[in-house]
Amino acid sequence: MRWQAQLRVTAFTPEQIPPAEGPEIAFVGRSNVGKSTLLNGLMGQKLAHVSSKPGKTRSINFYSVEAGRKFTLVDLPGFGYAALSRSERESWNRLIGDFLSTRGALRLIVHLVDIRHGLLAKDEDFQEWSRNLETPVFVVFTKADKISSGKRSGLVRQYVSAGLRSWDKPLVCSSQEPKTIEALRSFIEAFLDRSDGASEEEGK
Numbered sequence: 309m310r311w312q313a314q315l316r317v318t319a320f321t322p323e324q325i326p327p328a329e330g331p332e333i334a335f336v337g338r339s340n341v342g343k344s345t346l347l348n349g350l351m352g353q354k355l356a357h358v359s360s361k362p363g364k365t366r367s368i369n370f371y372s373v374e375a376g377r378k379f380t381l382v383d384l385p386g387f388g389y390a391a392l393s394r395s396e397r398e399s400w401n402r403l404i405g406d407f408l409s410t411r412g413a414l415r416l417i418v419h420l421v422d423i424r425h426g427l428l429a430k431d432e433d434f435q436e437w438s439r440n441l442e443t444p445v446f447v448v449f450t451k452a453d454k455i456s457s458g459k460r461s462g463l464v465r466q467y468v469s470a471g472l473r474s475w476d477k478p479l480v481c482s483s484q485e486p487k488t489i490e491a492l493r494s495f496i497e498a499f500l501d502r503s504d505g506a507s508e509e510e511g512k
């Protein structure tokens with residue numbers, strides 16, 4: 309299904325974070341992993357700023373989506389951007405960490421990983437840190453067009469056997485391959501339907 313999306317709020321500080329309007333899905337990843345490009349692909353519009361220079365997304369952006377139901381995509385700043393000072397990096401990590409560990413409306417965290425590099429130190433740190441969260445964290449691989457399809461499946465198998473969590477079928481995306489973005493859209497819709505069902509069961 310096509311998604312109708314609009315930017316709701318850009319928050320630079322915790323005080324600017326708006327109350328949730330419904331279920332939320334957060335996107336995290338190292339700087340330059342292709343997060344803005346992927347979000348634009350999902351939303352079918354160029355709402356997020358894409359740049360070849362890392363570290364462009366420095367705020368938390370909330371996008372309201374209407375797709376037969378309402379939900380919010382949350383675009384978090386890329387972690388581990390080296391050009392920032394140590395204190396800037398720490399305050400960034402706090403902003404992200406606090407949000408992910410306290411946001412009640414969060415249903416899913418999508419951790420984007422560049423398929424060519426796999427999990428680098430910052431990704432490993434994030435995977436380790438996020439094990440204590442109640443919200444599930446699923447990995448989606450990006451920039452798949454940069455390697456051959458044979459190599460892709462081998463790498464994914466290797467990552468998953470190393471313990472990465474993802475959907476039943478690990479998702480590999482590329483901005484150059486619209487079908488892969490469409491697949492992610494369908495997985496997110498199905499995930500939200502399932503999590504609605506689970507909350508109704510719990511409420512009985």
Ligand SMILES: Nc1nc2c(ncn2[C@@H]2O[C@H](COP(=O)(O)OP(=O)(O)OP(=O)(O)O)[C@@H](O)[C@H]2O)c(=O)[nH]1
Nearest residue numbers: 339340341342343344345359363364365386451483
């Ligand atoms: N070939 C290819 N290039 C991509 C893909 N996704 C993103 N890129 C390129 O990678 C660069 C970074 O993309 P962004 O979407 O800005 O990455 P980001 O993760 O939002 O970056 P930050 O602002 O640092 O957080 C840009 O030059 C994109 O055009 C992809 O699937 N395939």
